[in-house]
Amino acid sequence: MKLFTADDPEARSADLLAGNIEQLKSLFPEAFTEGKIDFEVLRQLLGGTVEEREEKYGLNWHGKRKARQLALTPSTGTLRPCPEESVEWDSTQHLMIEGDNLEVLKLLQKSYSGKVKLIYIDPPYNTGKDFVYPDNFRDNIENYLELTGQVEGGRKISSNTEASGRFHTDWLNMMYPRLKLARNLLRDDGVILVSSDEMEADNLKNICDDIFGFENFVERIVWKNKYGSGALTKGFANVHEYIIVYSKEPIQDISAPLDDEQRAAYRLQDEKFEYRGGYLTQPLATTSKDPRPNLVYPIFYNGQEIWPEKQWVWAKERFEEAYKNNEIVINESEGKFSVRTKQYLRDENGIERLGKPLSIMNGPFNQEGTRDIATLFPEKIFSFPKPMALLKYFVALIFNGDKSKEGIYLDFFAGSGTTGHAVMAQNAIDGGTRRYILVQLPEPLDPENKDQKVAANFCDQHGKPRTIAEITKERLRRAAKKIKEENPRFHGDLGFRVFKLDSSNIRTWEPDPHDLEASLFNSIEHLKADRSEADILYELLLKLGLDLCVPVEKRTFAGKAVHSVGGGVLLVCLATLVTREEVEPLAQGIVAWHGELAPARDTTCVFRDSAFADDVAKTNLAAILQQHGLEIIRSL
Numbered sequence: 169m170k171l172f173t174a175d176d177p178e179a180r181s182a183d184l185l186a187g188n189i190e191q192l193k194s195l196f197p198e199a200f201t202e203g204k205i206d207f208e209v210l211r212q213l214l215g216g217t218v219e220e221r222e223e224k225y226g227l228n229w230h231g232k233r234k235a236r237q238l239a240l241t242p243s244t245g246t247l248r249p250c251p252e253e254s255v256e257w258d259s260t261q262h263l264m265i266e267g268d269n270l271e272v273l274k275l276l277q278k279s280y281s282g283k284v285k286l287i288y289i290d291p292p293y294n295t296g297k298d299f300v301y302p303d304n305f306r307d308n309i310e311n312y313l314e315l316t317g318q319v320e321g322g323r324k325i326s327s328n329t330e331a332s333g334r335f336h337t338d339w340l341n342m343m344y345p346r347l348k349l350a351r352n353l354l355r356d357d358g359v360i361l362v363s364s365d366e367m368e369a370d371n372l373k374n375i376c377d378d379i380f381g382f383e384n385f386v387e388r389i390v391w392k393n394k395y396g397s398g399a400l401t402k403g404f405a406n407v408h409e410y411i412i413v414y415s416k417e418p419i420q421d422i423s424a425p426l427d428d429e430q431r432a433a434y435r436l437q438d439e440k441f442e443y444r445g446g447y448l449t450q451p452l453a454t455t456s457k458d459p460r461p462n463l464v465y466p467i468f469y470n471g472q473e474i475w476p477e478k479q480w481v482w483a484k485e486r487f488e489e490a491y492k493n494n495e496i497v498i499n500e501s502e503g504k505f506s507v508r509t510k511q512y513l514r515d516e517n518g519i520e521r522l523g524k525p526l527s528i529m530n531g532p533f534n535q536e537g538t539r540d541i542a543t544l545f546p547e548k549i550f551s552f553p554k555p556m557a558l559l560k561y562f563v564a565l566i567f568n569g570d571k572s573k574e575g576i577y578l579d580f581f582a583g584s585g586t587t588g589h590a591v592m593a594q595n596a597i598d599g600g601t602r603r604y605i606l607v608q609l610p611e612p613l614d615p616e617n618k619d620q621k622v623a624a625n626f627c628d629q630h631g632k633p634r635t636i637a638e639i640t641k642e643r644l645r646r647a648a649k650k651i652k653e654e655n656p657r658f659h660g661d662l663g664f665r666v667f668k669l670d671s672s673n674i675r676t677w678e679p680d681p682h683d684l685e686a687s688l689f690n691s692i693e694h695l696k697a698d699r700s701e702a703d704i705l706y707e708l709l710l711k712l713g714l715d716l717c718v719p720v721e722k723r724t725f726a727g728k729a730v731h732s733v734g735g736g737v738l739l740v741c742l743a744t745l746v747t748r749e750e751v752e753p754l755a756q757g758i759v760a761w762h763g764e765l766a767p768a769r770d771t772t773c774v775f776r777d778s779a780f781a782d783d784v785a786k787t788n789l790a791a792i793l794q795q796h797g798l799e800i801i802r803s804l
C-alpha cells in the first residue's frame with residue numbers, strides 16, 4: 169500500500185514544467201543527456217529557427233521571467249468543499265470557487281486541462297484604484313490567506329496606484345501567469361475573450377500574442393459600452409472598451425444568433441410564413457465577384473429578357489428552382505428591372521438562420537449591467553458589473569460550427585458573477601446544458617470605502633464575512649431564483665457547488681526545531697486534524713484529475729463509510745480506525761461493490777494510513793483487494 173505524501177507528484181497540482189520537459193524529450197531525445205537538456209544539441213536540431221539576436225521583437229518588462237516561472241510552480245493548496253453555501257449540491261454541475269485565481273487555475277489543471285470551451289475574463293483594469301494581488305513566489309497559499317485576512321495578522325490589500333512606480337509591470341506580472349495557465353484549460357477549439365480599457369489594451373494584446381500566438385488572434389472588438397457623453401471630459405468622451413479574442417487553434421468560423429433588431433428585418437410575409445418566418449430580399453445581381461460565365465444568363469419575365477450588369481450570384485439551375493418555389497421577387501421601375509431573392513428567417517427545418525458577429529458592438533451598455541444587479545439586490549452593491557446581455561451574447565456564439573449548447577464556460581475574475589448568471593439565463597432560453605466555473609477572490613470589503621460600503625453593510629446584515637465572493641454567491645442564488653420564476657418550465661441546472669482555496673489537507677514535513685519529539689509524533693498522522701472526510705475526498709478528486717462535480721456515492725461496510733467516485737474509478741475509506749476483525753468484511757464489501765459498479769477505468773482504492781490497528785490489518789486488506797483485481801491501493 170503506497171503512501172501519499174505532500175511531496176508526492178500525485179498529491180500536488182499538475183507539474184507543468186515536468187510535462188513540458190517530457191514533451192520536449194519525446195520530440196528531441198538526442199538533446200537530453202543524463203536527464204538534462206543540452207542546449208547546444210537542441211540549437212543544432214532546430215537549425216536556423218533559433219532567435220540569436222540580442223534585440224528581439226516582443227514585449228519585455230521587469231519580472232517577465234519570474235511571471236513565467238510562477239505559472240510553472242505547482243500549487244500546494246487544495247479546494248475545500250462547502251455544501252452549506254452551495255445550491256443543489258448533489259445535482260449541480262456549476263462551480264463557484266473562492267480563492268486567488270492563480271492558485272485555483274493551477275489546481276484545476278489536472279481535472280480540466282483541454283476541457284474548457286470558452287473563457288471570459290474582465291480583470292482589474294489598472295485604473296489606479298483597482299487592487300492587484302501581489303503574488304508571492306515562495307508560498308502563495310500563505311500569502312493569500314494572510315492578504316485576505318484568513319490568518320492572524322492579515323495585511324491590508326493595497327490598490328495599484330500609478331505612484332507605485334511599477335504600475336504596468338505589476339499588472340503584467342499578475343496577468344501573464346494566469347493567462348498561461350488559462351490557455352492549458354482551453355479545448356483545442358476553445359476561445360478566450362478578455363475585456364480591457366485603453367490603459368492596458370496594447371500590453372494585453374502583446375502578452376496574448378506571446379501566449380496564444382499571433383496566428384490565433386481573432387479580433388479586438390470595440391464595444392460601445394456607454395451612451396452618456398461625459399460632459400466633463402476634456403478630450404474625447406470615451407464611450408468604448410475592448411474585448412480581445414484569441415483561440416487556442418486557428419479559428420475556422422464564428423456565427424452568432426440574430427439579435428432582435430436583426431430579426432425584425434425579416435418582416436415580409438408569404439405563404440411559407442408559418443414555418444419559415446418572415447423574409448427579406450437580396451439582389452441576385454453582383455458586380456463584385458470574379459467573372460464566371462455560368463453565372464451570366466438571361467431571365468425571361470413578362471416577355472422581356474433581363475441580363476445582369478456583370479453576373480448573377482446563382483447559376484441557372486439554382487435560380488430556376490427558386491423561381492418555381494416563389495422565392496424570387498422581380499420589380500420593374502421606369503423600364504429597369506430588379507431581380508431579388510428571398511431570404512427567410514428560418515430554414516426548411518424551422519431552424520433560425522445565424523448572423524456574423526461584428527467587430528464593433530453598439531451596446532449593451534454599462535447602465536444595463538447596473539440595472540441587472542438592481543433587479544436582484546435592493547441597493548447598488550457592485551461597481552461596474554458587465555451587462556448580462558453582453559455575456560449572454562458571447563455564451564451563445566457558435567465557434568467552428570459547434571451548435572452543441574454545452575461545454576464549460578470559465579470566468580476567473582468573476583466579480584458579481586455576471587458570467588454565471590448569463591450561462592444559466594442562456595440555458596433557460598435555448599434549453600442548453602452549458603456549465604460555468606467562476607473564480608473570485610474573497611477580496612475584503614472596507615465599510616469606510618465609499619464604493620464598498622453598501623456591499624460591506626449587506627454582508628454585515630446577512631451575517632456573512634465582508635468579501636466580494638459573498639456578493640458573487642448571493643447574486644448566483646438570487647439570479648437562479650429569478651430565472652426559475654420567469655421560466656417555470658425550465659428544469660435545467662440552477663445550482664452551484666462552492667469550493668474554497670486553502671492549504672493542502674496533507675501535512676508537509678515542517679519539524680519544530682524546539683520540539684522534535686512532538687514533530688515526530690505529529691508526522692505519524694499525515695492528514696491535518698481540522699479537516700473533514702469531504703475535504704480529503706475532494707482533494708483526492710482534484711489531484712487525481714477528476715471533475716469536481718463527478719457523482720459520489722456512499723455505502724457502509726463493517727461500520728465504515730466507503731465513497732465511490734465517478735462510478736467506482738476511486739473507492740475511498742477514510743475511517744479513523746480499522747481493526748483486524750473489520751478488515752475482511754470491509755474488503756469483501758468493497759470487492760462486491762466494485763463488481764457491481766464495473767468501472768470503465770482502473771480503480772484506485774484509498775485508505776487512511778493511521779487507521780490500521782497494525783501492519784497485519786493493513787497487509788490483509790491489501791491482499792484481499794489485490795486478489796480481486798484491485799491493484800492500485802494507496803494510503804494517506
Ligand SMILES: C[S@@+](CC[C@H](N)C(=O)[O-])C[C@H]1O[C@@H](n2cnc3c(N)ncnc32)[C@H](O)[C@@H]1O
Pocket residue numbers: 267268269270290291292293299300301550552553554555580581582583584585586587607608609611636
Ligand atoms: C472588473 S471585476 C469583474 C466584474 C465582473 N465581470 C462582473 O460583471 O461583475 C474584477 C474582479 O476580479 C477580482 N479579482 C482580482 N484579483 C483576483 C485574483 N487574483 N483572483 C480572483 N479574483 C480576483 C476582483 O475582486 C473583482 O471582483
